[in-house]
Amino acid sequence: MTVPFGGVPLSEHAAVFSALADAGFTDVWSAEVAGTDGFTPLTLAAAWEPRLRLGTAIAPAFTRGPGLLAMTAAALAEAAPGRFQLGIGASSPVVVGDWNAVDFDRPFARSRDVLRFVRSALAGELVDGDFDTFSVRRFRLERPPATPPQILLAALRPGMLRLAAAEADGVILNWLSASDVTTALAETKEAPSGFEVATRIFVVPTEDVAFARTIGRRMITAYLTVPAYAAFHRWLGREDLLTPMWQAWQSGDRKGALAAIPDSLVDELIVHGSPAECRARVQAYAEAGVTVPIMALTPTPELERGGPPALLDLIAALGRTTS
Known part of the structure; x- marks a missing residue:
């Protein structure tokens, strides 16, 4: 289920999270557009309802610096060991450019570079080098999570779908019908076993x-x-x-x-x-x-x-x- 719910203050979501788990829902996923940020509702869920898995769908690849995104993901992975999945994606020119004053430039390359950076950073590695869309100098997380989160990539068309299959732990689909799923997943045939397919409905x-x-x-x-x-x-x-x-x-x-x-x-x-x-x-x-x-x-x-x-x-x- 997507959280948070409109009309219910975040401070009153404990009962909502419990109701979701009681009803058999396994996961709560957040979006990040112009409401709450993508991580605060999940942090509350991590503290209030240990039965739920957590995921972002999505955290934009442009609106946080690479290091900050890695730190935020690491903190939530530490708060909910083994229960958090980091979903990232390009987002849109409106969210990135009009609302966050960041150039929406080369979204495929930026998403790929952020995916590669956060995978290395969340594994506790020292990251020092040039990516196509940014450079990072000697970054290492002080608190790398004991269980690094799976990383899912939001994808629509073949290029991004194939990137998700090759380098991510799963893909996040959006705005398609059940009958469209086969078309999208035809581009992820090379994905390894256990590849997650998350879809917002x-x-x-x-x-x-x-x-x-x-x-x-x-x-x-x-x-x-x-x-x-x-x-x-x-x-x-x-x-x-x-x-x-x-x-x-x-x-x-x-x-x-x-x-x-x-x-x-x-x-x-x-x-x-x-x-x-x-x-x-x-x-x-x-x-x-x-x-x-x-x-x-x-x-x-x-x-x-x-x-x-x-x-x-x-x-x-x-x-x-x-x-």
Whole structure:
């Protein structure tokens, strides 16, 4: 499950973490966009709920210096020995450039270099040398973790997918349907055994189909108009389907862009329905090869009206306590 949850202060997440573990959830994963940072919620989970594994999806490769990223990951790995997985990726020009004042330059090379640096640093090695996108002089962690975390790389298209297979412990996928997973994983055939495949899956937990599709359309226009995701879906074969939405968006016709998205695409990319229906849809990702399906819940009127008690009830319904 993706944490933290909106509407619940971080200081009150202890009950949420316990509810997730009680319901059979194995992992909590954080994102890092413009809400909480990616590590603080996981640090709280490490302290409050020892049954949960932890992961970042993702920590951007640009927004922390290499040494700081290694120190932050090492500290969380020390706080939760054997339970933390570091997910890194390029992020986006908005997050990196517009919001963090860092040039979003050569994202593939930067992601590769950060992956190589943090693997060496977290192993306790002295890192001293030039990478393609930065240089590091005589860096060694003072507190290397006894159990270095697995490192997963966020990837969309073939180049990054093949890099993940060759040099990371796993890959993080995003914004694809269960039927798209096979296409993505065809590029990771050379990965070693035990290679993790984590996928963020957006879930609108409501039986109000019209509401779910309205939210889904807003999310699709927000993400799939970003150049990297647009290129990803062209590669997946959706250029003809999405071109009307892209054209309307580029012309400034936001309503037209929303209207151009067919219901069938929303239903492919956004999981919605009753808890049982959502579970079945998420299970389809697992059957396609995803080893860590990560639900990301979107607020609904039912959750907003019911507050934290409704959230806890939903967690129980989505978890294996209902099976």
